[in-house]
Amino acid sequence: MTANQTFTNAKFDAGWSIRFESDEAAPAGGRVVSHRARSLIVDEGDASNAVYEIVEGGVMVFKLLPDGRRQIIEVLGVGDVFGLAPTSVSDVSAEALTPVRLVAFDRRAVEGDPALRDRLFNRLRSQICALHDHALLLGRKSAQERIATFIMRLVPGRGGVACTGPGRTGQTGRDDRTQVGLAMTRQEIADYLGLTIETVSRAFSALRREGIIAYEKQDEVRIANVCRLCHLTGSH
Amino acid sequence: MTANQTFTNAKFDAGWSIRFESDEAAPAGGRVVSHRARSLIVDEGDASNAVYEIVEGGVMVFKLLPDGRRQIIEVLGVGDVFGLAPTSVSDVSAEALTPVRLVAFDRRAVEGDPALRDRLFNRLRSQICALHDHALLLGRKSAQERIATFIMRLVPGRGGVACTGPGRTGQTGRDDRTQVGLAMTRQEIADYLGLTIETVSRAFSALRREGIIAYEKQDEVRIANVCRLCHLTGSH
DNA sequence: CGCCATATTGAAACTAGTCAACCGGAGTGG
DNA sequence: CCACTCCGGTTGACTAGTTTCAATATGGCG
Numbered sequence: 423m424t425a426n427q428t429f430t431n432a433k434f435d436a437g438w439s440i441r442f443e444s445d446e447a448a449p450a451g452g453r454v455v456s457h458r459a460r461s462l463i464v465d466e467g468d469a470s471n472a473v474y475e476i477v478e479g480g481v482m483v484f485k486l487l488p489d490g491r492r493q494i495i496e497v498l499g500v501g502d503v504f505g506l507a508p509t510s511v512s513d514v515s516a517e518a519l520t521p522v523r524l525v526a527f528d529r530r531a532v533e534g535d536p537a538l539r540d541r542l543f544n545r546l547r548s549q550i551c552a553l554h555d556h557a558l559l560l561g562r563k564s565a566q567e568r569i570a571t572f573i574m575r576l577v578p579g580r581g582g583v584a585c586t587g588p589g590r591t592g593q594t595g596r597d598d599r600t601q602v603g604l605a606m607t608r609q610e611i612a613d614y615l616g617l618t619i620e621t622v623s624r625a626f627s628a629l630r631r632e633g634i635i636a637y638e639k640q641d642e643v644r645i646a647n648v649c650r651l652c653h654l655t656g657s658h
Numbered sequence: 659m660t661a662n663q664t665f666t667n668a669k670f671d672a673g674w675s676i677r678f679e680s681d682e683a684a685p686a687g688g689r690v691v692s693h694r695a696r697s698l699i700v701d702e703g704d705a706s707n708a709v710y711e712i713v714e715g716g717v718m719v720f721k722l723l724p725d726g727r728r729q730i731i732e733v734l735g736v737g738d739v740f741g742l743a744p745t746s747v748s749d750v751s752a753e754a755l756t757p758v759r760l761v762a763f764d765r766r767a768v769e770g771d772p773a774l775r776d777r778l779f780n781r782l783r784s785q786i787c788a789l790h791d792h793a794l795l796l797g798r799k800s801a802q803e804r805i806a807t808f809i810m811r812l813v814p815g816r817g818g819v820a821c822t823g824p825g826r827t828g829q830t831g832r833d834d835r836t837q838v839g840l841a842m843t844r845q846e847i848a849d850y851l852g853l854t855i856e857t858v859s860r861a862f863s864a865l866r867r868e869g870i871i872a873y874e875k876q877d878e879v880r881i882a883n884v885c886r887l888c889h890l891t892g893s894h
Numbered sequence: 895c896g897c898c899a900t901a902t903t904g905a906a907a908c909t910a911g912t913c914a915a916c917c918g919g920a921g922t923g924g
Numbered sequence: 925c926c927a928c929t930c931c932g933g934t935t936g937a938c939t940a941g942t943t944t945c946a947a948t949a950t951g952g953c954g
Contacts, residue, residue, distance in 0.1 A: 485794045487892050493797040495790050508783040514790055536772055543779050546786070547744040553789045554731050554750055558721045560796035561729040561852030565910065608933060616797030618911055623934055640933065656723055801942070844901060854943055859902055876901065876950095 451531030451538065457518040464505060466515045472526040473505045473542065479522030480605060483514050484613065494614035496552060497606070503545045519605060560616045563656050568615040569625040570654035573635065573643060576602040580652070600648060604641040629654075687767030687774070693754040700741060702751045707765040709741045709778065715758030716841060719750050720849065730850035732788060733842070739781045755841060796852045799892050804851040805861040806890035809871065809879060812838040816888070836884060840877040865890075 454477065457463055464470050466485060474481075476498055483504055484494040495514060498504060507513045510529065532539055559568055574580055577600070604611070608626075612619045629635045634650050637643045645651055652658055690713065693699055700706050702721060710717075712734055719740055720730040731750060734740060743749045746765065768775055795804055810816055813836070840847070844862075848855045865871045870886050873879045881887055888894055 483790075485790060487794070487798060488894065489892070491798045491892075493794040495793045506783050507787055508780065513787045539779065540775075543775065543782075544744065546779075546782065547742050550782070550786065550789070551743055551749045553786070553793065554719075554721060557731045557789065557793060557796060558723070558729040560793060561849075562723060562727045613797075619933080620912080620935085621910055624910095627934070656725070656727075658724065855901080856903085856944080857942060860942095863902070 451535060452525040452527045455524050455526050457522050457524070459518050459520050459522075461518050463516040463518060463522075463524070464512050464514075466512055468512045469510050470505060470512050471510050471529040473503060473529060473532050474516075474524045474526050475503045475542070475545075476500050477523040477525055480519035481522055481524075482517050482519050482606075482610065482614075484517065485514050492613045493616065494610060496549065496556070497614060498549075501545060502549060503542050506542070506546065519610075565615075565617055565621050565625050566628070566654060567656035568617065569611075569622065569629065570651050571657065572611065572615060573602065573629075573645065574648075574652055574655055576604070577645065577648065580648070600645040602643050602645065604643060606641070608640075687771060688761040688763045691760050691762050693758050693760070695754050695756050695758075697754050699752040699754060699758075699760070700748050700750075702748055704748045705746050706741060706748050707746050708762040709739060709765060709768050710752075710760045710762050711739045711778070711781075712736050713759040713761055716755035717758055717760075718753050718755050718842075718846065718850075720753065721750050728849045729852065730846060732785065732792065733850060734785075737781060738785060739778050742778070742782065755846075801851075801853055801857050801861050802864070802890060803892035804853065805847075805858065805865065806887050807893065808847065808851060809838065809865075809881065810884075810888055810891055812840070813881065813884065816884070836881040838879050838881065840879060842877070844876075 452475070457479075463474070463481065464472075478500060481498045481502070481504065482494050483496045483498065484492055486492050496502075496504075497519065504514075504516055505512065527538065532542065559571055563571065606614070608619045608622050611617075612622045615622065617625075626635070626637075626640075629651070630637065634647050634654070635643050635645055688711070693715075699710070699717065700708075714736060717734045717738070717740065718730050719732045719734065720728055722728050732740075733755065740750075740752055741748065763774065768778065795807055799807065842850070844855045844858050847853075848858045851858065853861075862871070862873075862876075865887070866873065870883050870890070871879050871881050
């Protein structure tokens, strides 16, 4: 019942794997749709009249240039919304990062339902902060800082929009899980951070060499030194 | 009366100097505030409970890193809104680009007024598209492409989110004003495009050398070849 | 007229990109 | 079962584009 309010953070803090045990899985006017990992949900230029809210899983929103360059604009988790272009033509593409369950609302349903629109609106406000933060990353941070920021964003309660800086563990009481799952390939990380795959790889290797992070599987990272990593983000 | 609906574009297409001849200059619950050019409107971290809508002039929304690096996140024009962070603490700073007139709504006024919230919401949808587009620019475009994109965005009816590509003049019937006012310093342009002032200057000089643009005053640019400039944006 | 801030230009340094080789695990087929 | 291939990741050498540092121009304004 309180579920909708608990995911306060704009980032993918909430994780991708949290199961949404809701009794209103398909709220009024919405229909639930599922997608396999890496399947395309909407394509830039599509005349889609749906607004999506993520119930389970993760979604990547991206844009392409004619020559193939890709920028992943945002990585969304449970509770996030997308498909809110001002016209009925989508300005971005969206792809499932993990197996994903979505609620698709018809555009008209959104217009007619103030409560729903309110929820989307509030959600959107968080996401806009994330977009702001990401613009700062893309415009002004070095490759190292981008990778550090990226990893820190995955730490629950840290690295997000309202990260309180390098304080000690357990600001909310819960233990500082320093093991994070990336869930993205190096190419996806590169396209998200505005880098190349090689630069991403090198930055990860450098962090490992310096003992700040550790990993065997390349998408399961243990953060050995949260404080140092946090400093490397450039934000603190 | 139709004024609110005519500014369809997310970018600063609408210009900064359009006077808003509205009889509802201070809509219910809002108060009009004015700022001189380059004065700070809100500071990142401020506990501001206001949501702003621009009535006249331009505003730059930006973030700073502790070491002084600045990223201008968005450049807003008439009709645009800002100050919609999910908490009462602003995630960004805002500075007047020109002398500016704003309507400041109390956060509670927004909550209680569905019509107002609708207007803000719709406005925001356009601005989100602009943020998406700018993320693509910051993450994936070269310096030349960024400058070309920047200039094209200033051309009414072109370069915006829904630019139809290098078609001929007068898609909306009005004449293709190829004279645009930058209104921003080189430093501001640099901070907006994620470049340095020198790189911005060089890119402008290069475009001039190649005869694509011309200017005497450095903030009054005449676009000699719209098509070529449009191609240089990387988007077409 | 001269000062100050802003812009331009040049040269050197550096970061990230490009190109290419190599590694290693997962899946395939002989 | 093992060799082979494929794909994603890592690493190295070199290159290109942008930044940095520094000098020079320009323009507004007292």
